[in-house]
Amino acid sequence: MSTDERLVRVDGLRKYFWENDSILDRLFGEEPVAVRAVDGVSFDVYEGETLGLVGESGCGKSTTGETLLALQEPTEGRVEFDGDDVYALGRDGLTAFRRDAQVVFQDPFSSLDPRMTIGEIVCQPLDVHDVATGTERTERVRTLLERVGLSADHLDRYPHEFSGGQRQRIGIARALALEPEFLVLDEPTSALDVSVQAQVLNLLEDLQSEFDLTYLLISHDLSVIRHSCDRVAVMYLGEIVEIGPVRDIFESPKHPYTRALLESVPRATTAERERDRETLSGDVPSPRDPPSGCRFRTRCPAVIPPDDLDLEQAQYRAIMDLRERIERRDVSLESVGGDRIAFDDGGVPERDVPAFVDALADRLLERELPPTHRDIVEEALAALAGVDWDEAAEVLRQRYESVCERRNPDLGEERHPVACHLYGLAADGSENGDR
Amino acid sequence: MSESTEALLRVEGLSTRFFTEQGQVNAVSDLDLRIDRGDVYGIVGESGSGKSVTARSIMDLIESPGEITSGEIWYRNGELAAAVEDDHGHAVDGSFVDLLEIPERVRRSLRGTSFSMIFQDPESSFNPSLTVGEQLAEAVEVQRRASANPRSTRARTRSEEYSLGSFVLSTMLPSKRYVSEESRERAISLLELVGIPDPVERADEYPHEYSGGMLQRAMIAQALAGEPDLLIADEPTTALDVTIQAQILDLLDELKRETGMTILLITHNLGVIARMCDRVGVMYAGEIVERGTLADVFDDHVHPYTHGLLGSIPDVERAGGRLEPIPGNVPSLLDREMGDRCRFADRCPKAMEDCLSHPPEVDAEGSDHHAVRCVLAERSYDESRALPDDYFGEPDRPAEAVDEPQSDDEPLPAERTQPTLEDAGGDGS
Numbered sequence: 001m002s003t004d005e006r007l008v009r010v011d012g013l014r015k016y017f018w019e020n021d022s023i024l025d026r027l028f029g030e031e032p033v034a035v036r037a038v039d040g041v042s043f044d045v046y047e048g049e050t051l052g053l054v055g056e057s058g059c060g061k062s063t064t065g066e067t068l069l070a071l072q073e074p075t076e077g078r079v080e081f082d083g084d085d086v087y088a089l090g091r092d093g094l095t096a097f098r099r100d101a102q103v104v105f106q107d108p109f110s111s112l113d114p115r116m117t118i119g120e121i122v123c124q125p126l127d128v129h130d131v132a133t134g135t136e137r138t139e140r141v142r143t144l145l146e147r148v149g150l151s152a153d154h155l156d157r158y159p160h161e162f163s164g165g166q167r168q169r170i171g172i173a174r175a176l177a178l179e180p181e182f183l184v185l186d187e188p189t190s191a192l193d194v195s196v197q198a199q200v201l202n203l204l205e206d207l208q209s210e211f212d213l214t215y216l217l218i219s220h221d222l223s224v225i226r227h228s229c230d231r232v233a234v235m236y237l238g239e240i241v242e243i244g245p246v247r248d249i250f251e252s253p254k255h256p257y258t259r260a261l262l263e264s265v266p267r268a269t270t271a272e273r274e275r276d277r278e279t280l281s282g283d284v285p286s287p288r289d290p291p292s293g294c295r296f297r298t299r300c301p302a303v304i305p306p307d308d309l310d311l312e313q314a315q316y317r318a319i320m321d322l323r324e325r326i327e328r329r330d331v332s333l334e335s336v337g338g339d340r341i342a343f344d345d346g347g348v349p350e351r352d353v354p355a356f357v358d359a360l361a362d363r364l365l366e367r368e369l370p371p372t373h374r375d376i377v378e379e380a381l382a383a384l385a386g387v388d389w390d391e392a393a394e395v396l397r398q399r400y401e402s403v404c405e406r407r408n409p410d411l412g413e414e415r416h417p418v419a420c421h422l423y424g425l426a427a428d429g430s431e432n433g434d435r
Numbered sequence: 436m437s438e439s440t441e442a443l444l445r446v447e448g449l450s451t452r453f454f455t456e457q458g459q460v461n462a463v464s465d466l467d468l469r470i471d472r473g474d475v476y477g478i479v480g481e482s483g484s485g486k487s488v489t490a491r492s493i494m495d496l497i498e499s500p501g502e503i504t505s506g507e508i509w510y511r512n513g514e515l516a517a518a519v520e521d522d523h524g525h526a527v528d529g530s531f532v533d534l535l536e537i538p539e540r541v542r543r544s545l546r547g548t549s550f551s552m553i554f555q556d557p558e559s560s561f562n563p564s565l566t567v568g569e570q571l572a573e574a575v576e577v578q579r580r581a582s583a584n585p586r587s588t589r590a591r592t593r594s595e596e597y598s599l600g601s602f603v604l605s606t607m608l609p610s611k612r613y614v615s616e617e618s619r620e621r622a623i624s625l626l627e628l629v630g631i632p633d634p635v636e637r638a639d640e641y642p643h644e645y646s647g648g649m650l651q652r653a654m655i656a657q658a659l660a661g662e663p664d665l666l667i668a669d670e671p672t673t674a675l676d677v678t679i680q681a682q683i684l685d686l687l688d689e690l691k692r693e694t695g696m697t698i699l700l701i702t703h704n705l706g707v708i709a710r711m712c713d714r715v716g717v718m719y720a721g722e723i724v725e726r727g728t729l730a731d732v733f734d735d736h737v738h739p740y741t742h743g744l745l746g747s748i749p750d751v752e753r754a755g756g757r758l759e760p761i762p763g764n765v766p767s768l769l770d771r772e773m774g775d776r777c778r779f780a781d782r783c784p785k786a787m788e789d790c791l792s793h794p795p796e797v798d799a800e801g802s803d804h805h806a807v808r809c810v811l812a813e814r815s816y817d818e819s820r821a822l823p824d825d826y827f828g829e830p831d832r833p834a835e836a837v838d839e840p841q842s843d844d845e846p847l848p849a850e851r852t853q854p855t856l857e858d859a860g861g862d863g864s
Contacts, residue, residue: 056676163764193481193703198747198760205757220676227749227758246754264681265751266706270733273710279681283646332636363633 007182007214008045008068013077014038015060015067019288036287037063039238040077042411045182050208050215052229052246054222054261058284059235061218065184068216069101070094081182099129102175106187108167112159118145118170119155125177144173149203165196169203176207184216189224201228222265226250234258237295238287244416254418256302282321291324294421297404298324304403304421311373316400318367319377323396325364326380329389336360347386357381442511443472443664443697444493445531449506451485451492452770459770462488462501464721467796469804470665470714472511475691475698477708479744480718483765486701489718490667493699494552495534495542508534512549512664515541547578547661555670557650561642567653568638571622571660572614578661579618625656630686648679652686659690669701684710705748709733714804717741720766720778723796727805735801738809739783777809781827785811787820 015038020030038060045051053061066072068079070086079086081097089097105111112121122141126132132140142152148169159167168188175183188204189197201224207213219225225232226246233243234255242255253259263277282299285291291298297320305316325331334343336359341352348356360381361374369377376399383392403421411419446468453460463485470476478486491497493508513530519537520527526536534542554560561570619638626634629652642650651671658666668687672680684707691698700711708715709729716726717740725731725738736742743761763782767773777783780790789810799805799812 056678165764193765194705194747195481195743195761196764198749198758199762201749202758202760222677223749223751226751226754250751250754260678262751264677266681266684266704266710267751268705268709268733268745268748270709270730272706277681279685280678281682283648283679284676335635363635366632 005047006044007047007082008216009078009080010044010064010068011042011078011080013041013064013067013079014075015063015072016075033288036238036290038067039287039290041233041235041238041240043233043240043243045214045216047181047214048208048212049230050217050228052225052232053216053218053235054220054225054232055235056220056261056284058237058287060238060287061220061235062186064235065103065186065216065218069103069184070097071103095129099178100180101182101184102178102180103184103186104168104171104175104188106190108164108171108191109159111171112167114159117156117158118150118162121159121170122173122177125174129178131178140177144176145170147176147207148173149199163196164192165199168192168200172200172203172207176211179211180213182214182216184218186218187220188217190219190221197224204228222262234261237284237290239295239419240411241296241420242416242418243411244418248416254416254423255296255420256300256422257296258418260301291405293403293405293408294419295408297402300404302422306399306401309400311370315367315369315373318365319369319373319396319400320402321366322364322377323393323400326384326389326396327393331360331364331384333360333384333387336363345387347384353382353385356385360384441472442469442509444468444470444511445507445509446489446493447507447509449489449492449508450504451488451497452502452504454500454502457769460768461721461770461773462768463492466506466721466723467806468716468723468726470697470699472664472697473691473695474713475700475711477700477702477712477715478718478723479702479705479708479715481703481744481765483768484718485721485768486703486718487669490552490669490699490701493534493665494546494550494667496552503535506535510534510545510549515545515549547574547663549663550665550667551658551661551663552667552669553651553654553658553671555673557647557654557674558642560654561650563642566639566641567645567650568619568622568626568640569614571625571638571653571657572618574657574660575618575621575625576614579615579621621660622656625659626653628659628690629653629656630682631656646679647675648682651675651679651683655683655686655690659694659696662694663696665697665699667699667701670703671700672707673702673704680707687711705745717744720773721768722778722808724779724809725799725805725807727799728802731799731801731805735799735805737799737807737812738779739785739811740779743782743784779809780822785816786822786826787817788822789814789820790822 014036016034016036019033019035021032025032041064043051053064055061063072067074068086074087081101084093086097116124119141122144123137126137126140141155145152145154150166150169150173159170162170185204189200192200204215205228208215217225217228229246231244232246232249233240234249234257235241236257242249242253242258249258250262253262260278260280264279266272267275278301280299280301285295285298294300297303301317302313303317303320305311309316311319336343336356341348341356341359357378361377365377376395380392380395383395407421409419409421411417446466449463449466449468450461451463453462466489468476468489478489480486488497488501492503497503509528509531511531516527516530516532519532519541523537526533534545561567623634623638626638631637631649631652637645645653671687672683675683687698688711690696700707702708712729714727715729715732716723717732717738718724719740725736725741732741733745736745740761743759746759747761749758761782766778766781775793777786777790777794780786783790787810794808794810796806796808797812799807
């Protein structure tokens with residue numbers, strides 16, 4: 001079980017990938033675009049524990065794992081392993097780090113060299129780090145294979161002769177060859193069937209207690225996370241939104257995203273059909289241009305309206321969705337009125353403006369609004385009739401701007417911190433406890 | 436759960452085999468299935484269990500080297516029965532028609548209007564060079580032309596006006612006769628039906644501009660174009676994230692309520708089954724080993740495989756102790772490697788001597804629909820008749836040890852000195 005000894009410390013880690021960054025692009029004056037895969041994550045991993053990193057595809061969980069192992073260059077931030085700054089390690093230090101921190105990949109079909117026998121695969125780390133020789137080495141490989149549940153007689157077989165589950169065991173044996181302290185498990189069971197997944201999860205559990213291992217388990221599967229982890233960090237669009245002990249996260253989730261994620265998982269019981277669930281609408285925004293403030297605000301079912309607003313959440317949500325589209329200029333104005341309304345570069349002729357506004361509101365607004373709010377929205381849409389995007393966005397922003405878009409909530413320092421304005425500091429800086 | 440208990444589809448004794456270089460693969464063997472109108476029927480199983488091949492057999496999408504070698508697929512459709520009765524009397528039974536006995540062209544004409552299918556990977560199911568709206572309109576057009584000529588069982592994509600030539604002409608001539616304006620409008624209303632916001636605009640976008648969830652919605656819209664009786668959904672949410680999966684399942688639920696459509700849902704995810712299905716069939720090694728209502732299978736299951744499958748999933752609501760995995764690996768479906776015994780016996784914790792002969796499907800306690808292919812349905816587990824642990828030899832041999840063919844039916848208890856999957860994999864055994 002976990003101790004209070006900190007093994008890994010990640011502080012403000014960022015990893016951006018750059019698009020349009022070739023020489024040609026520069027010649028043509030294209031600005032490079034940053035894909036913010038990991039955008040400022042901080043967490044600790046304590047000795048002997050399993051920390052889960054959970055999130056949907058594209059949230060940056062695998063990149064976090066790779067970057068903290070120094071398999072990717074970080075854009076910014078610091079990672080300490082056993083007290084040493086990983087990115088400042090010299091040659092010898094890095095070699096030692098690579099021995100102590102290992103990784104198991106998701107896909108057991110592409111992470112094993114098809115031209116090497118499994119004996120050679122498991123032996124390779126020993127070769128690279130020049131550990132053990134001769135019979136001692138062979139003996140070690142045999143023991144490893146047996147320990148992960150394979151027969152040592154299979155040393156001379158090739159990966160293609162094994163099933164997915166067995167290959168994942170080979171990958172685990174390879175990761176264990178150098179007796180590491182820390183393992184990053186990147187979706188170790190995602191490619192496996194459930195019955196085989198259970199075998200591998202049990203094996204990982206046994207190995208952890210036998211060899212005093214510390215795990216960082218990256219997975220999109222919440223039931224795997226619940227089963228295997230001591231603490232969990234939930235990621236959304238490159239950031240950690242909530243981190244805490246596994247029980248707290250699953251039984252009293254705070255962040256609206258964590259709650260929605262948990263509610264979305266279908267349970268394998270006959271009571272599943274009657275379970276109340278609230279599903280999220282929309283898709284994850286692009287990490288090239290993440291939303292300002294809280295990144296979850298574009299889908300959040302609990303986005304915070306300005307203080308004096310008398311609207312239901314669903315109506316406010318509808319206005320926020322409309323604002324989002326206008327701010328991204330993601331509305332094709334030409335097609336609004338069909339053939340009835342003439343549209344040219346300067347916009348719509350004066351007499352057609354009311355019809356244009358009605359048609360546009362009909363198309364973009366998902367909810368009925370009270371008259372005062374309907375007027376504000378129509379004012380903004382009328383600005384669009386003159387193709388004045390900025391004006392339209394500004395009209396709406398003035399009335400409806402949320403604290404969630406102004407400020408990105410910080411992740412606190414306590415036992416179960418959450419990055420959400422519903423908790424902690426309010427917009428004016430005053431304490432504003434749990435809702 | 437459904438208003439009527441009228442069977443829409445009855446599959447009897449279906450066997451589908453693939454004749455490959457390595458030998459004959461029995462992907463589906465002797466499979467029985469009954470889907471009632473308005474129900475959601477789920478087939479669950481692990482990879483290689485034959486669930487997708489079953490779906491494709493019903494859709495008539497089995498391609499060489501595969502072949503449906505035996506069985507009957509009875510589909511209830513009075514109109515179709517009347518149309519084919521004269522020429523193919525033997526294929527008609529009341530208002531049921533045996534799909535395997537009617538000519539290929541008739542069968543093909545059922546795709547879209549009677550059966551349609553959605554797949555796991557929406558990205559590869561759309562043509563990247565046409566807009567989503569065009570592709571949907573095309574699907575609508577096909578169905579529209581067919582319904583303009585309902586008695587004709589001619590393959591409608593072969594007709595004159597739907598030829599490659601007319602397509603090429605349509606790109607050059609301004610009068611686009613290829614896809615009519617009505618079809619376009621219907622395409623947009625289909626997009627609206629599946630919950631795509633702003634369908635007018637989205638119809639003019641290309642597949643790459645859609646997110647995975649949106650594209651899956653569009654694929655569902657396309658499948659609905661012909662208002663099919665049966666929608667076959669093959670792992671419809673496997674490629675999606677859980678929040679998007681929840682959206683798609685909500686959508687299917689809603690469509691089912693609104694249109695009364697019948698759905699055959701293929702998945703490996705027991706949670707999705709629990710969320711959606713009225714009836715369930717559990718597949719293992721090409722057979723349905725247990726079927727019945729959701730409660731039969733989840734709460735009153737008899738087959739040790741069903742038990743093992745449910746025991747393998749970690750619970751998201753409880754921090755569990757140890758998982759109980761099924762030891763061993765999915766068996767080979769090569770004909771020569773399959774003995775004439777229960778196919779699960781070598782991994783079964785309750786294997787007895789009786790399991791050495793292949794068990795027939797028998798009724799089990801629970802609802803009328805509960806049937807199971809296991810001797811435990813009729814007698815309880817008897818330890819004195821249990822097979823020794825090492826009866827089937829060492830279970831962790833490589834999956835395809837081609838150079839050393841091992842025969843499964845050789846009852847030679849091998850020495851077991853090495854740790855095996857059971858030992859390492861948990862205390863399931």
